[in-house]
Amino acid sequence: MYVEAFRESFKQYLGLFPFLFWKGRVALYSILKSLDLKPGDEVILPAFTCVVVPNPIIYLGLKPIYVDIDPLTFTINVEEIEKKITERTRVLIAQNTFGLPADIDPIKGIAEKYNLFVVEDAAHGFGSKYKEKKSGTLADATFFSTQWNKPFSTGIGGIAVTTREDLAQKLKKLEEQAVKPSLKEELFLKTLLKVREKFLNPNVYWSAVKIYRKLSEWNLILGSSQGYELEKPVEPPNFLKGFTETQAKEGLKYFQKENGEYKIDKLIKHRQKVASFYKEILTDLGFEPPYEPPYAEHTYLKFPLLVKNREKIFRLAEENRIELGDWFLSPIHPIKRNFHLWYYRYGENPIGEFASRHIVNLPTHERIDENYIDRIAEFLRKNKDEIIGCAVPKDYERYE
Template identity: 65%
Template sequence: MSKKTDVFKAKISEYLSLDNVFLFWKGRVALYAILKAIGIKEGDEVILPAFTCVVAVNPIIYLGAKPIYIDIEPDTFNIDPQKIENKITKRTKAIIAQNTFGLPANIDLILEIAKRNNIFVIEDCAHGFGGTYKGKKNGTVADAAFYSTQWNKPFSTGLGGIAVTTNSDMAEKLRKLEKKAIQPSFKETFLLKGLLNIREKLLSSNTYWVALKTYRFLSEKNLIIGSSQGYELEKPVMPPDFLKGFSDVQAEEGIKYFEKVNNEYKIDKLISHRKKIASLYKKIIIDLGFEPPFEPDYTDHTYLRFPLLVKDRNKFFRLAQDNKIELGDWFLSPIHPITSNFEFWYYRYGENPISEYASKHIVNLPTHSKINEDFIDKVYEFLKKNKDEIIGCYLTENLIREET
């Protein structure tokens, strides 16, 4: 590790009040390292929500284990703890609890189930850095957790993954894996630096749709270092250079978020901004006669994305594009963005009605640092005009029954 990566690590460690922090090229690599440190191997099973990104499923399969999908709660979009226990078998080794859109899962209930069954809990905090569960920072109460610092995550180093653990045995193993990781090449870090510069200078809500399409097209064709390369979406086969480390370019970018301005970390300012934008969206939603997103009392929702369910997703996306409204598509499938060959990921379509309903109807409004009150006004006009297209901000069992 270089000096810059050590400085970044120390900042994360201080912020989370955790000693064991390890850095990797991407969040998915951090998850892979955690699974390997736990000892996940051929024939094991790992439980996770059926409403996630496929790159968070791949590492399980890379290790020869099988993902076991659990349906989500209709109101939080997180794994339903009530549905976990009867999927546990002798082969189950871990449960992954994801912080969907910045809202943590009910981790105490999950920890209880895990303890009873002697299995590990990993928090997927890709969306949840900086948020809290019962006053404790996301990722600090489970056996291990990982964060993503990819482009559209709570704070971004372009690409990046952080693994943390409260277990000293696991820490030792993670330290070895971090050391063993291949260093990113000069070309990779050079391209990443270039993309970071372009994003800083050019990306705004107005250029969003063009930029997103270009970036996704180039990464699917493996022409730039995208967050998901084409091969990861074709079949879960581990590339030889998957276990890759964190670079100075990423560390330099990450350190900026832990500088203090008026005694407040920049990352905390950014989280406050997201919450403020979410509170403005909530006002709009209420004004239009809907209920805002459900916020369980155990949590501090940091609103990486603001969820909205619509009747016809494709139509709504077309309308948004025509009106230059930036809109996210998490998650357009239970294993986003996969829409065919589900069996490669052991997913059986039809088994998780809530996740499947959500993934057909969900869109998300952005809360990032470039979202300002002008954009909110545009969103207000847009949603008012297309009110008949909206279902609401969370699901109910009734809604799902009606459709099925």
């Protein structure tokens, strides 16, 4: 009963029919499956992503081809795409990074020239806009994630939308074929949602994240990424999994209107407001704030900051109970070894690799209030000499 209500609310908001899945990665898997690709076909994606993006590509017998990112935006470097196109290329993934859409018009231009599909990875970008148009309405198909740290969260969850009728038919069938999550899985999720509501605040962030990640690694809990997904890209049983009533009920909260405004829009405005404080603080300290290209509205799911010695900054943040994010710790986060299993050759994408060695993210979520911003400001002031800036600098090699 909640699932159909959620679907309807989402459709009202975005103007497109949503196909609902267990996670964002499953929504991507379904989109790729709906494109009728052949084994060995190539999918282009940025070299600054989460490993759960190349995973479904490989599960389907396709080959991920990585393209370096733009040093200012952390999204795919459009200038580099054509160099990686071969006769096997079929799909371009335009990833929204931290709430900033990729420069999708030139990407669509390349797709037209070579007859490719464009899939938007808007896992970070629900509510973002590109030239006044909402993410999700720009490409052949788009997927969103509603996992814990995403623009709106149902605990875990994934949504696929398409602007093409032929793909919509196929996605519908795939949603119908999806395995129903077990009662145990749904119960776990319910419990986690309750725990989050009651206990999670920025002061317990570090301990909560550590416990959650450890339990997920040991496959004891429904983490965002379970141990086996990080070992090797082999499709786990029942990967094509559906959405539950629990997720839908949680998701519906974000489409309620308060004083005529959607809750999700309020949350996005909050993130943008917190980001504007960080921009001021960094400008005062003599740094350029993040680049905001004229084509996009940045929704600041995360606020990027590059530092000289990330281990040190994480340690200090933990000591001072400052919440800092770690997206992305590797060009295929969080993988640190056996890159070849994901067809990744370390050394080929210097900007994405530099970013993933030096980046931290300042939090912007709804629990960040003025007091907390003051504490972060103090932390940044104290550690000013450790800051590189909000983009990969031209002379980045001097920081290595």
